[in-house]
Amino acid sequence: MAKFKKELPFHLMVLPGLILVFIFSYIPMGGLIIAFQKFIPSKGMFGDQDFVGLDNFRYVFSLPGFSRAMVNTVVIAFWKIVLGLLIPIVFALLLNEVRNAHFKKTVQTIVYLPYFMSWVILGGIFMDMLSPSGGVVNQLITALGGKPVFFLGNNQYFPATLIATDIWKNFGYGAIVYLAAILGIDPELYEAAQIDGANRLQQTWHITLPGMRMIIVLMMVLSLGNVLNAGFDQVFNMYSTAVYESGDIIDTFVYRLGLIDAQYGPATAVGLFKSVVSTLFISVSYFLAYKFADYRIF
């Protein structure tokens, strides 16, 4: 009892956060029960709803839009993960070769900036720049003798446009961890390599990259958790009905099904499906990170 009294301030400190997280995170988890109900909003969230078993799941899995969204999500997320790992590493290596500290700093300052802008802003900017009529990119294409490309309205180009603009937004900021890892490499290793006659490329291959190995493995493993995250904010602000075929993803599908068509049961079923799969991937990724990179989040 004396011990409890001593710990009482700690409990009191935790309490406000505990209550808020319970209400705004755990109650919605309980609300996932809607996935198994024929949900009628007027009866209330935890009202006396009719249970329909797996009907909602059967219904949504049979919708053509679902499998399409599923495939689009995995394809877009896959390329974002692969290029989102690769490009920041290459960028960090290139930046590391720069000797002029002022130039290095300036480049860093500029390339981090897009990371802090929301997809509402960037969606607006890219809609303007990529417009087939008067957009600056298509002006350049026509000046070079090409035909204007409707990047955001053509299924052939839309996924690539999503991936490219996402990389554009994040590559600079993503390089920070690699730059930090490079700074942590013992300079004596390079001196020893120079004495042994290794050139810069050999030094990069045999010292810099192995020095970054841990962080690269860690980032790879942690990115596993994103296999079903194709980027709702970005897609929602850049897509249109013309590119549902190649650009509709699970999150936008759930949004339209649930909040536009008010089919709460089926939309929650898709949401539950996504949550469960994502949780499995995130858990595995944390486990692997813990096992192989000795990564502990707390």
Add this chain to the structure above:
Amino acid sequence: MKKESKSRRLFHLINGIILVILALLCLFPIINILAMSFSSSSAVAAGSVLFWPVDFNLYAYKYVMAKKEFWQALLKAFERVTLGLPLNMLLTILLAYPLSKSNQVFRFRTVYIWFFFFTMLFSGGLIPGYLLIQNLGLMDSIWALVLPIAVPVYNVILMLNFFRGIPHELEEAALIDGANQWQTCFRIYVPCAKPSIATLSLFSFITHWNSWFDGLIFSNFPESYPLASYLQTVVVQRDMSLLSLDDWQSLSMISDRTVRCAQIFVGIIPIIIIYPFAQKYFVKGMTLGSVKG
């Protein structure tokens, strides 16, 4: 310094050019928008605006600022930040301090941590979250934008790890001098954690400023939109219902395109202002999160 080989010099030249191009690629869209927002609509339509305004004018901004909706949304955005940011930081500190204690000092620590950490693994998703806000009667309320993200669990974990790095002797000395846990937390730990608090405040500010989706779905009326949601409707959805024909004072000077550019730029002004000062902090925030033992 050893004289460099020819190939080495060539590499540095090419590398420098690549990096300059990358930096320009990141900067150009933003500068281009800014330049267009100050240009005449005819120059913009002719595609002659790149880095610098052509026929400099302020009509697009005058038009944006003449909108009642714009000021309402801006006010909501300020309201959201002034409520949300302090709440985020207070809750982060209040959670990180006890959870940074060892299991011997605070026996329930592990249970609590898992209670919070689990929300990073699993969530109810969009529909139950939306129905909850509706059932709580929080639609159109500023609290719908502040309370659901009041506990930034990831930030709590960053802060908790930082608190763990503070020497125990400081805490012991404070307790021996008769301080209680609240005093130790706010008089000893918080001052030590100033750089971390600055970093996390910055992230919290940017999150609240940029969040648009919650404002969109938790509002029945456009009057409740914070700036980011308002911009989403005018810039991305291009909802022109708010425009009436007699609004257009000077058709040769402004077009929906120059107005959109002005709106986009207004939306990023706060970020551009704090960005140069904050850079060292967010680099710290990023490395704080991912490179540790």
